[in-house]
Amino acid sequence: GAGVSQSPSNKVTEKGKDVELRCDPISGHTALYWYRQRLGQGLEFLIYFQGNSAPDKSGLPSDRFSAERTGESVSTLTIQRTQQEDSAVYLCASSLVGGSLGYTFGSGTRLTVV
Amino acid sequence: DQQVKQNSPSLSVQEGRISILNCDYTNSMFDYFLWYKKYPAEGPTFLISISSIKDKNEDGRFTVFLNKSAKHLSLHIVPSQPGDSAVYFCAATPPGRDDKIIFGKGTRLHILP
Numbered sequence: 001g002a003g004v005s006q007s008p009s010n011k012v013t014e015k016g017k018d019v020e021l022r023c024d025p026i027s028g029h030t031a032l033y034w035y036r037q038r039l040g041q042g043l044e045f046l047i048y049f050q051g052n053s054a055p056d057k058s059g060l061p062s063d064r065f066s067a068e069r070t071g072e073s074v075s076t077l078t079i080q081r082t083q084q085e086d087s088a089v090y091l092c093a094s095s096l097v098g099g100s101l102g103y104t105f106g107s108g109t110r111l112t113v114v
Numbered sequence: 115d116q117q118v119k120q121n122s123p124s125l126s127v128q129e130g131r132i133s134i135l136n137c138d139y140t141n142s143m144f145d146y147f148l149w150y151k152k153y154p155a156e157g158p159t160f161l162i163s164i165s166s167i168k169d170k171n172e173d174g175r176f177t178v179f180l181n182k183s184a185k186h187l188s189l190h191i192v193p194s195q196p197g198d199s200a201v202y203f204c205a206a207t208p209p210g211r212d213d214k215i216i217f218g219k220g221t222r223l224h225i226l227p
Contacts, residue, residue, distance in 0.1 A: 004157070031213060042118070043158070043203060043217035050213065091157055095213075103215070105157025 002026070004106035006092050012112045013082055021077045021109045025094030032075050033095075033103070034067055038088040046090075049075065082113045117141050118206050120218035128226050133191040135221050137204030142185060144206040148215065149178060149189050152201045161202075162189070191223075199225045 005024040013019050025032050034046040045059040049069040060066070064082075069075040079086055089108040119138045127133040135149075145166055150158035164171040164178045164187070171178050177190045191198055204218040 009155075035217075040123075040219065042116075042120075042219040043205075043215075045214060045216070048214065056214070093157070103160060105159070107155060107157050 004092055004094050004104050006090075006106035006109050008109055009107065010110045010112075012114060015084060015113055016081055018078065018080045019082055019111065021079075021090050021111070023075045023077070023092030023094075023106060025073070025075070025092070026104055028072070029094035029096055029104075030072050031095045032069055033093045034075070034077050035091045035093065036088040037091065037108075038085075043091065046077070079111075082111075084113045087111055087113045116218070117216050118204055118218040120204050120221050122221050123219070124222040124224065126224040126226055127194050129196060130193045133189075133194045133198065133223055133225070135189040135191075135202050135204070135223065137187050137189075137218055139185050139187070139204075139206055141206070141208070142182070143209040145209055145212055146207045147178070147180060147187050148205040148207075149176075150203040150205060150217075152203065152220070158203055194223075194225050196225050196227065199223055 007022045030051045032049045035043045037043050047060055047067045048056040064080045067077045089110050091105055091108045093103045093105040095103050117140050146163055148163040149161040151161045152158040162173050162176050162178050164180050169180050175191055180187045201220040201222050203220045205215045
């Protein structure tokens with residue numbers, strides 16, 4: 001597709017369950033980013049993939065969070081043993097090179113932990 | 115510790131008037147400053163940016179002003195249009211890391227008819 005695609009668009013899960021969020025970047029974009037936005041907060045950086053380099057995981061809030069990316073394609077963000085404070089909109093972005101001026105964001109996945 | 119601060123959660127402006135969105139930052143070494151616009155249920159979209167070596171950048175109805183001594187930047191929209199109603203995020207890139215963006219909390223702009 002022409003844009004960054006995220007699925008699901010909405011997810012409600014019970015506390016303690018694992019969830020997996022998916023991001024399809026724009027074809028050819030080497031850089032992929034995950035951000036989250038909790039209610040009333042700004043966009044919080046989580047993780048960054050650039051080509052075959054080791055990912056920058058410095059924003060992951062706990063070891064319950066992990067992300068993978070296969071080559072320059074799909075990425076999945078996994079949250080294990082979800083907590084209520086994980087409720088947020090999770091946004092994925094991609095860019096052609098690792099430069100912030102070329103970010104294209106997806107529409108996000110709204111995660112609600114009940 | 116918020117490095118990029120947008121202290122006004124919302125702003126209402128009459129259609130046709132000027133909208134001024136403000137942003138303060140703490141790190142004097144930021145390289146680039148950016149503004150993103152976000153509609154409900156959509157991802158943020160890039161609007162305009164400014165390098166830290168400049169003090170003004172203009173693109174159509176949008177102008178960003180940077181005051182480095184005050185660590186303050188502002189986005190001016192003139193004239194304001196109904197389609198400008200959205201959440202606006204101020205953002206900055208750390209020195210040497212233009213691949214990483216630090217965002218503010220956003221300001222919701224309402225354009226009144």
